[in-house]
Amino acid sequence: MEDKIRVLVPEKDVDAKIAELGKKISEDYAGRQVHLVCVLKGGVFFMCELAKRITVPVTMDFMSVSSYGAGTESSGVVKIVKDLDQPLDGKDVLIVEDIVDSGRTLGYLMEILRKRNPKSLHLCTLLDKPERRVTDVKVDYTGFNIPDEFVVGYGLDYDQKYRNLPYIGIVELGK
Numbered sequence: 760m761e762d763k764i765r766v767l768v769p770e771k772d773v774d775a776k777i778a779e780l781g782k783k784i785s786e787d788y789a790g791r792q793v794h795l796v797c798v799l800k801g802g803v804f805f806m807c808e809l810a811k812r813i814t815v816p817v818t819m820d821f822m823s824v825s826s827y828g829a830g831t832e833s834s835g836v837v838k839i840v841k842d843l844d845q846p847l848d849g850k851d852v853l854i855v856e857d858i859v860d861s862g863r864t865l866g867y868l869m870e871i872l873r874k875r876n877p878k879s880l881h882l883c884t885l886l887d888k889p890e891r892r893v894t895d896v897k898v899d900y901t902g903f904n905i906p907d908e909f910v911v912g913y914g915l916d917y918d919q920k921y922r923n924l925p926y927i928g929i930v931e932l933g934k
């Protein structure tokens with residue numbers, strides 16, 4: 760049987776929220792250049808849409824870390840699979856993520872990136888599951904706080920599927 764996807768956040772609400780976040784970030788970074796750091800793979804859809812909504816000068820870089828396997832639980836072991844191409848010294852860095860869940864990935868990542876001497880380091884996530892937090896993380900910009908459900912779409916996968924959905928959904932697995 761095919762998996763069923765129940766819509767949690769419809770496409771129009773995601774689009775409206777990204778526009779709102781882009782406006783807020785543009786205001787907060789007025790007169791500066793913002794260096795967006797995308798955490799692959801999940802963050803890429805959100806980052807592209809967000810970048811289009813930011814009106815101050817933007818530069819971008821990408822990194823890939825792995826903390827989840829094929830399942831739905833963070834392993835707690837975070838590995839850098841692909842590092843950034845450019846140094847962060849003196850830059851106003853904004854990390855762009857699809858989701859903060861246990862906080863392990865971002866807690867670890869922010870600690871490493873802070874050591875690279877950015878002028879500022881902030882975090883923007885499309886989704887946050889505050890109930891699930893194990894590691895404390897300061898989130899500066901949040902799209903939606905969501906309940907403790909495993910979500911897919913807008914970059915988020917289940918076993919590498921469903922990243923391309925233009926909305927956020929909950930998978931009901933087929934038997």
Ligand SMILES: O=P(O)(O)OC[C@H]1O[C@H](OP(=O)(O)OP(=O)(O)O)[C@H](O)[C@@H]1O
Binds near residue numbers: 802825827863
């Ligand atoms: O707060 P945590 O519990 O650490 O979970 C958050 C992390 O999990 C997801 O990545 P994932 O490992 O699924 O990789 P992907 O983006 O390549 O799918 C997400 O993009 C975050 O990086």
Ligand SMILES: Nc1nc2[nH]cnc2c(=O)[nH]1
Binds near residue numbers: 908910
């Ligand atoms: N796809 C997906 N990846 C995650 N990584 C951490 N939480 C989640 C989630 O709810 N869905």
